[in-house]
Amino acid sequence: MTLQTSISLTLPEWIEAEIESTASYPSDLEKIELVIRLARLNVERHTGGPFGAAIFRDPSGELIAVGVNRVVPETCSVAHAEMMAYMLAESRLGTHRLNEKGPAKFTLASSAQPCAMCFGALPWTGVQHLIFAARSEDVERLTDFDEGPVPRDWESQLAKRGISVKQDILRSEACDVLSLYQATHGISY
Amino acid sequence: MTLQTSISLTLPEWIEAEIESTASYPSDLEKIELVIRLARLNVERHTGGPFGAAIFRDPSGELIAVGVNRVVPETCSVAHAEMMAYMLAESRLGTHRLNEKGPAKFTLASSAQPCAMCFGALPWTGVQHLIFAARSEDVERLTDFDEGPVPRDWESQLAKRGISVKQDILRSEACDVLSLYQATHGISY
Numbered sequence: 001m002t003l004q005t006s007i008s009l010t011l012p013e014w015i016e017a018e019i020e021s022t023a024s025y026p027s028d029l030e031k032i033e034l035v036i037r038l039a040r041l042n043v044e045r046h047t048g049g050p051f052g053a054a055i056f057r058d059p060s061g062e063l064i065a066v067g068v069n070r071v072v073p074e075t076c077s078v079a080h081a082e083m084m085a086y087m088l089a090e091s092r093l094g095t096h097r098l099n100e101k102g103p104a105k106f107t108l109a110s111s112a113q114p115c116a117m118c119f120g121a122l123p124w125t126g127v128q129h130l131i132f133a134a135r136s137e138d139v140e141r142l143t144d145f146d147e148g149p150v151p152r153d154w155e156s157q158l159a160k161r162g163i164s165v166k167q168d169i170l171r172s173e174a175c176d177v178l179s180l181y182q183a184t185h186g187i188s189y
Numbered sequence: 190m191t192l193q194t195s196i197s198l199t200l201p202e203w204i205e206a207e208i209e210s211t212a213s214y215p216s217d218l219e220k221i222e223l224v225i226r227l228a229r230l231n232v233e234r235h236t237g238g239p240f241g242a243a244i245f246r247d248p249s250g251e252l253i254a255v256g257v258n259r260v261v262p263e264t265c266s267v268a269h270a271e272m273m274a275y276m277l278a279e280s281r282l283g284t285h286r287l288n289e290k291g292p293a294k295f296t297l298a299s300s301a302q303p304c305a306m307c308f309g310a311l312p313w314t315g316v317q318h319l320i321f322a323a324r325s326e327d328v329e330r331l332t333d334f335d336e337g338p339v340p341r342d343w344e345s346q347l348a349k350r351g352i353s354v355k356q357d358i359l360r361s362e363a364c365d366v367l368s369l370y371q372a373t374h375g376i377s378y
Contacts, residue, residue: 077313116309124266149346157338
């Protein structure tokens, strides 16, 4: 067998029909509503785990990229919602660091607190603001996912690198999606 | 503009010619020699950052996938050597968790200690043994890369999840590649 040298990852087909790509999402609330909707649709359509994420250019709130969890359908442990959003945003804007090219500020919205991988990836992306709904403790309480070894001082580690955080936005709505997943899918991967 | 819904990442063209895909690498030393060679070729050919990684099926040491840093050429902050290797190994074996399908044990070899992202990603992959050459302190001393917020107790966090670690294998040879990169490329991204 020869070595594989390329990889391709794809979002579900329903994304284009369901997500209004030219709308703006200026407030944190609008951003979080979108990513919880992505997470719920991903569960309802059986296209991956109960997580949604998106990257916006602020202050306008222009939607740059969305992501949903694609680990099982794409057989790829890296394909978390946040990672899909990072890769798609950077590819679309043609840069490996989103804030490299000017004064715009980029926000990552996630339906749940980033796991150890998605947290560790954040400083490389050029995102300066992180907002999320459910906490890691919610994910671990309501599903079987292990969120991994996130440092205890994660928030100050991000602050040190110029990334601000706002959590608990529509937390219970995001928890509902986690519960729906657990009820309809049973065991997490 | 419509949303982008798929992403593709590719290793450099020289991989196929330079890497013997059917060879076996049973010892830790042979594995580390291979990944340092990958890192050095990536610097010499100007195809990415000074890092190489590979995944092997043990005890035979069968090479499953290789990776090199592709952040700048692929405009993708996720495209670290380890992440490329994780994704390519899982895609080749058709599973999102390498150790899911049997008793084989998988090893990740990396030319340098995994950064916060690659560290956080490791428990999701099903790799049970991590070996590396240069330490994070070497990377930060010899280049301008920030290895990110890795927890202080990273080794016990991995042990808790069934992942053993061996470090400092050919450490100075890996440091030479870091120095070569810094001397020939100057500023890191």
